[in-house]
Amino acid sequence: MARWEPGARERLVIAAVDLFTEQGYDATTVTEIAERAGVTKSTFFRHFPDKRELLVAGQETLSRLLAEGITEAPADASPLEAVAAGLERASGEMGPRNRELGPRLKAAVAASTELQERDALKSVGMAAAMTAALLERGVPETTAHLASEMGVLAFKQGYARWSEGERSDDDGLARHALQVLQELRTATAALG
Amino acid sequence: MARWEPGARERLVIAAVDLFTEQGYDATTVTEIAERAGVTKSTFFRHFPDKRELLVAGQETLSRLLAEGITEAPADASPLEAVAAGLERASGEMGPRNRELGPRLKAAVAASTELQERDALKSVGMAAAMTAALLERGVPETTAHLASEMGVLAFKQGYARWSEGERSDDDGLARHALQVLQELRTATAALG
Incomplete structure (x- = not known):
């Protein structure tokens, strides 16, 4: 994990689960998950290939x-x-x-x-x-x-x-x- | 099951499993499954909504x-x-x-x-x-x-x-x- 984004991975997981709950898994995009976690989309992709x-x-x-x-x-x-x-x-x-x-x-x-x-x-x-x-x-x-x-x-x-x-x-x-x-x-x- | 297509359902299942094995699940289409089973595509859809x-x-x-x-x-x-x-x-x-x-x-x-x-x-x-x-x-x-x-x-x-x-x-x-x-x-x- 990059030093300047402590906890990004964990925040992404929590943001994703919240969004899946609110609006469904299929309707949730990587962009929304990254936004909710307060990181860039490229940070998402440094941690995971997809949702x-x-x-x-x-x-x-x-x-x-x-x-x-x-x-x-x-x-x-x-x-x-x-x-x-x-x-x-x-x-x-x-x-x-x-x-x-x-x-x-x-x-x-x-x-x-x-x-x-x-x-x-x-x-x-x-x-x-x-x-x-x-x-x-x-x-x-x-x-x-x-x-x-x-x-x-x-x-x-x-x-x-x-x-x-x-x-x-x-x-x-x-x-x-x-x-x-x-x-x-x-x-x-x-x-x- | 329609009387004029005895065993269509079973033939479809066997054809599907064979095709999944040969070329993968994702690459197999409903059309191919129906063809292999010797039935029409609409017969497939009378039995199953999708593969x-x-x-x-x-x-x-x-x-x-x-x-x-x-x-x-x-x-x-x-x-x-x-x-x-x-x-x-x-x-x-x-x-x-x-x-x-x-x-x-x-x-x-x-x-x-x-x-x-x-x-x-x-x-x-x-x-x-x-x-x-x-x-x-x-x-x-x-x-x-x-x-x-x-x-x-x-x-x-x-x-x-x-x-x-x-x-x-x-x-x-x-x-x-x-x-x-x-x-x-x-x-x-x-x-x-």
């Missing part, structure tokens, strides 16, 4: 963090313990801005088929990244798939609870995501 | 069948037994044509970002339909989400084994999907 990639970029970072946490978990961690480490690693990068973004992003996604597909692909990308990291650790394939899907559910539902919860609750995302993971683990006993 | 919806239509049917199977499972069926009933119901509608389509569809999806997103949305749609049907049965939310994700994994991996397996194995899709579901159930004990 779609603006969303993809954050999702790829998230998948990378989840996988890194799994890879760096202690050698004797169980599959779910490794997934928990991935959730902690990714959650650690999510601050108050991400929390604020949650409800806005949800509204934007609800209003756009294209964003729904992007959101679906995000879940699949997260699961694929976690599965690959678990397989690297020697976790058998079926177990790896199952643990990854539980990790995706934990992240998404934990994020929803965190971003929709009371603002006075200043816990981080990690606590919520790990709580959901624990609930899912308990639920395995009730599957029948 | 994208051609894929969506099959996916919605699949989600509906999965949910119906779950809904109609015996009242005392466990969550996973209900999911198994959904898999049997959906599998029952998948014949040799669907089996043939598998590897072609896989190649087409691998070559197109748009089809990857559509495929991701399909998984999300299947999970949502199964979750809703399980909640209807009184299954608690976390258990319902978990059982549904296991159902999606079982369907997708079962379909892959079925469509990529030996042709001499003339079992239906159901056996493969239920086998994967059983493996996932066993894997819950190895999550740690």
